[in-house]
Amino acid sequence: MDEDSARSPSLPTLDEVARLAGVSRATASRAINGGDKVSLKARTAVDAAVQSLGYAPNLAARSLVTRRTDxxxxxxxxxxxxxxxxxxFARTLRGVSRVLGARDLQLVLLLTGPGEEEQRMLRYLRNRHIDGAIVVSHHRNDHLSDHLAAMGLPCVFVGRPWTSAAKVAYVDTDNVAGGSEATEALVRRGCRRIGTIAGPADMTAGVDRLLGWRMAMHKAGLSDDAVVHGDFTExxxxxxxxxxxxxxxxxxxxxxxSDLMAAGALRALARTGRRVPDDVAVVGYDDLGVAERTTPPLTTVHAPVGDMADQAARLLLEQLDDGGRPRAMRIVFPPSLVQRDSA
Known part of the structure; x- marks a missing residue:
């Protein structure tokens, strides 16, 4: 298949672009497909011819030449x-889309559950229908980091992967430090009987934030027996x-x-007649808009999700620009406490 295969007779062809630009067909093809070894003069002439004729390359043929799906x-x-x-997820999607859109890359959203859905998604990735992948909200049992490392697919994880952390790129916030910071805010307030609603035990963010809570409790000489796990939903x-x-x-x-779970916790506290923060102080985690809208507004740990998504997309672009070679890189952002009325 070449650039003019399956093209309607009424549409301009690559040969016409080459003639108008005064270059060979091969040079026109290289210029259009981003190849090297094309002079600035020739590239400028081809660009002008493309604009003049309204030429659009056959993307299927182009992908065969470049081995890129864009x-x-x-x-x-x-x-x-x-x-x-x-x-x-909205904040992550917005950050990734902004970076990829600037490079004219199409974002494909793959939502998947366990079982057949997961196998179908893995087949899609293995068959290289995309150039790379950004993975968010992964779980211990999905083994996605192992699968993608084995495929040699350029990828970046938002959040520390369970396994293969030395083989794939990821961005994260320091969830251990954030969990400690949230707990220390309660200790400074004078709380002495501090419990936690931890995240899912099959997600690294849940495990790391719980570890941070335990570390701060031990440092303060307090009991760490009051633990219940939630699912990051309200x-x-x-x-x-x-x-x-x-x-x-x-x-x-x-x-x-998480702030979503904290919003649910505020309802449970109100239902039992407990005042926040007078009877029970509450600190959340994320600071993605929910914390500002609760009653009272939540003291929370700010996780820079927008920056993480932006950086994840840029790390993936670095791999794609390096010939599609996966690289193991790690960037960890510091968390910060945002003081509001709940603590």
Whole structure:
């Protein structure tokens, strides 16, 4: 297949572009497809001819020549209702789209669950329908970092991968430090019976934020027995808080591993007549807009999700510009505490 295959007779052809530009057909093709060994004069003439004739290359033929699809996958191993209700994904999608759009790359959103959906997604990636992948919200059992490392597919993870961290690129925030910072804010307030609503135990963010909470509790000489896991959703946070209060009714502080779960926790506290922060102080995590809208507004740990998404896209572009060779790189952003009324 060449550039003019399957082209309608009424559309301008590559030969016409070459004639108008005064160059050979091969030179015109190289100039259009971004190849090297084309002089500035020839490239300028070809660009002018393309504009004059309204020529558009046959993308299928172009991909055979360049072995590039000019598309990148954003892989999210989560159900669609979770993706479209959590501001983390909206912020990530916006950051990635902005960077890729500036390079005229198409973003393909791949939502997948376990089982056949996951296998179909892996076949899609293995068959190189895309040039690279950015993965967010991955879980221990999906083994995505192992799969992508084995494929040799350029990829970047948003969040530390469970395995193959030395073989794939990733960006993250220091969730251990963030978990500690949230807990230390409660300790400084004077709280002495501090519980936590941890994130899922199959996600590195959940595990790392819980570790940070435990470290801060041990440093303060406080008991770390008040732990309930949630699922990073508002309903999950409300349910976890209700369970935590039944098991530990004397709590005077709760560190929550996400703002969505913290919003649910505030409802559970209100339902039991506990005032925030007078009776129980609450600190969330993320600072993606939810914390400003709760009653009272949440003290929270700011995770720079927009910067992480932006950097993930740029790391992927570096791999694509390097001939599609995967590279293991790591960038970790520091978290910061945002003080509001809940603590």
């Amino acid at each position: 598309s990148v996958a954003l892989v999210v191993p989560e159900p669609d209702d979770r993706v479209f209700s959590d501001p983390f 309903a999950g946070g409300e349910s976890a808080a209700a369970q935590l209060l039944i098991q530990h009714p004397d709590l005077d502080g709760i560190a929550v591993a």
